[in-house]
Amino acid sequence: MKNLKINNRFTNELPADTNETNEVRQVSNAVFSFVNPTTPSSPKLIHASEEVAKLVGITEDEIHSESFLNVFSGKEVLPHTRPYAICYAGHQFGNWAGQLGDGRAINLTEVEHDDAFFTLQLKGAGKTPYSRTADGLAVLRSSVREYLCAEAMHYLGVPTTRSLSLMLSGDQVLRDILYNGNPAYEKGAIVCRVAPSFIRFGSFEMLTARNELKNLKQFVEYNIKYYFPEIKGEPKEQYLQFFQKVVDTTREMIVHWQRVGFVHGVMNTDNMSIHGITIDYGPYGWLENYDPNWTPNTTDSQNRRYRFGNQPQIAQWNLYQLANAIYPLINEAEPLEKILASFITDYDSDYKTMFLNKLGLFTSTESDSKLIADLEATLQLSETDMTLFFRNLSKVKKEDSANKALEIIQDAFYLPEEITGEILDFWTKWFTIYIERLNAENLSDESRSQKMNLVNPKYVLRNYMSQLAIDTADQGDYSLINELYLLLQKPYDEQPEFEKWFAKRPDWARSKVGCSMLSCSS
Template identity: 65%
Template sequence: MNLTIKNRFTAELPADADTSNTTRQVANACFSYVLPTIPSNPKLIHASIETAAMIGLTEEDIRSETFTAVFSGKKILDGTTPYAMCYAGHQFGNWAGQLGDGRAINLTEIEYKNQSYTLQLKGAGKTPYSRNADGLAVLRSSIREHLCSEAMHHLGIPTTRSLSLMLTGDSVLRDILYNGNPAYEKGAVVCRVAPSFIRFGSFEIFAARNDLKNLQLLADFTIKYYYPEIISEGKDKYLDFFKTVAGNTRKMIIGWQRVGFVHGVMNTDNMSIHGITIDYGPYGWLEDYNPHWTPNTTDLQHKRYRYVNQPEIALWNLYQLANALYPLIEETSGLEEILNAYAIQFERDYSEMMRGKIGIALHNPEDTALVTGLVENLQLSETDMTLFFRNLSTITKTDTPEGALVKVQDAFYKPEEIKDRISDTWIFWFTQYIHRINKEMASDNQRKASMDAVNPKYVLRNYMAQLAIEAADKEDYSLLEEIHDVLKKPYDNQPGYEKWFAKRPDWAREKVGSSMLSCSS
């Protein structure tokens, strides 16, 4: 196994002077050196061949004992010094102070084909930032992270990648529902891959402590290696950096909204400065189109991170990053201009995204009302978002409104409700829709192809992940492999896998792991 080691983060940024692995406040440092907890009997249960190839590893490498040892935390690569990052954050809108990598340990940075990657183990043990936790992870949450990272990538949404999923051979005590009933589960480790794991909170901690020297060091480092296209100087450099981060974040959120993904924990420490999706905890996809749904039990009361709120929360988080960068700029006008532009551009991007989902290429004034009407209709009766938009592409210019409604009926969870007022409302909308697509230049087949390219047929529904988890807990990894393969081609028709293009089964409505999830991992 041959990796080109490039330890820029630890070489150029300040380290914690205390090398003990004790829970504490860490000052004047971007990271702390820490070794992974050595697993008793590591075993590779799945790896992404694509992610391995991305960083220069072969299938032969994956099969090697060295791969299992390194990416389980049992062996440290020569020339590397693993570390946990120091950062702060706002959690559920409240300042939480120092947080940091409580259960993640960065193994090293590497370079392959002029691209840089950070390799990080999640669930590798205690760090100075673990607070009262053990820093470990269980098979349940690790499978969810492993599957979702790759699913999001193939959906075309910027994300961390997942290289490998390992069992550690050790048991981990977890209270899955935080209800006072802890139980032992199988321990596991995921190797995550990203350009870096620098977060909004990485800047917030230095600003909060008035450590302007390290704030500037981190900002300059980030721009130098991850935004080299920024060539401005002085305050303009940091404004350009913030503008680029805001733009990348906006594009990521548009992707989430397009496929119905709900992150569940959009705290500022879970926001990447690369505009990529990180930290897959209690996430989920909209099953029925309920804009107010959140998958997170912790967020159940206030639903701060519900689907419809994600664009606004991203903007709120960007405000916190702006506040953190303010000491480097010392004026608000430029930052405010970028934040105001985010909101305006998001509305434009959202409108374009929704027109793409319904197959409207030409922009007409009536499109806004058409989209608004659709969003309202989807909430009249429980309607599967993924099935509805995928089936919408089968409607032709010559269909009747009544015929169009029949073509999407599989998306309704309670088809018996589609009558009287609800049926009339849908038929009215389809009358408008068919009239609208007849104004389009594209043929029915062309429109269907463009719609199918943005409306996935297969997404990682929570019940799918739960089935894979339950099978894996019995040492059957075939379902994990099957779902992983299906999600590599989410926009394609895949013969033999039609069972995954279906509404959530009734048993999954209330089942733990298939509906609501906690942050427990």
């Protein structure tokens, strides 16, 4: 990989752990620890993204080289680099968890290409000082999900990490998939993830919690210097601008999650990026039936803290923790509180605009908030597939009756026999008002439909689709991974050759492990 331009800004400029033994421990006065990946016994490339490779300076030919296989499986270390794991803390499910850190992720290096910087990180490459009681490895099941989902999100237009490669390690990994005392061996795997950096809210929390304020100042200023170079002014003003940037990009990310029906599943502060990009694809899922109370995470099944409808509030809560972490540099609560208060106000405005765009309404009226609220309520009266509903909604025409509109979207109902009586009345009333509203728009049906189809995807990575790919991959057949990868590159296109994937969740997937609820076990 001769064109990789190595740049070790992170390890050259930030305080390193002076203890270089790879033993689990508390790490203080450091932002990261040097650590090499565990050597896999027999790595094998399953899939690689040519687009992401090109993004970082790797050619198509190099993807199929022995060097690529060895570097991105953790078997070899790139010349002039020193892999490292980042130290961070976090609030998990609302509770302070203390030191966490990269427990199964190892950053290989930073690279520069076409005036942009990227961090290359292996997930599942072995133990680090932050692995606690775990082995730092990952299994094929979770690795397929992460590899496909990051790319799916990118093509949906959602800010995200990217996936470079998916490999088998050749080793068996013991996992208890449902945490029910029934562990089993699974195939080990490694994903190479790509992002501007993998810096999380939790890094700032860790430094403040340990009162390492000199390191905190250095770390914040490092982030401003390299990731937010447009920020200028006096130090305190720079810190506030930095916080405002993170607030804004986080809000934008959450709006996109809600637009496509994505549920992260584990929005701990250690899983929140300073870049406002989606990181750490664990027990995620897309809404099948529109249910604001749904979470895919078995660990969260009782309290549903990270349910779909609560993601904006959790994002604000996490930002509050970030504000607390950088407060010692500012020593004024009011400006931080003002920025935090604006988060939900701005989010509500952005959400309304986004939702109206999904409905094909590109001007705003006083009655629109009620139109949106009434639809959200009506969608929950009987199980209604979110993706199918909004995609088919674009086919409704201005001259259609409410009954005709219902016919157009009826494939979205999981139990169509329930659409009678009071439920039918609610739908009829809503569509009557909606069609009146369409007629007030100065757009042709064709133009409106085209615009709606740019924000309402036809294809999303439903959990049952991932599970089918995992099941076949476990048998050594990777064709379905490739098929889904190709499908998800054009989620807004019709793609008639892939029409079978434009369908509701099948009944067999309703309660199947990996299709309905998932754990953090990987």
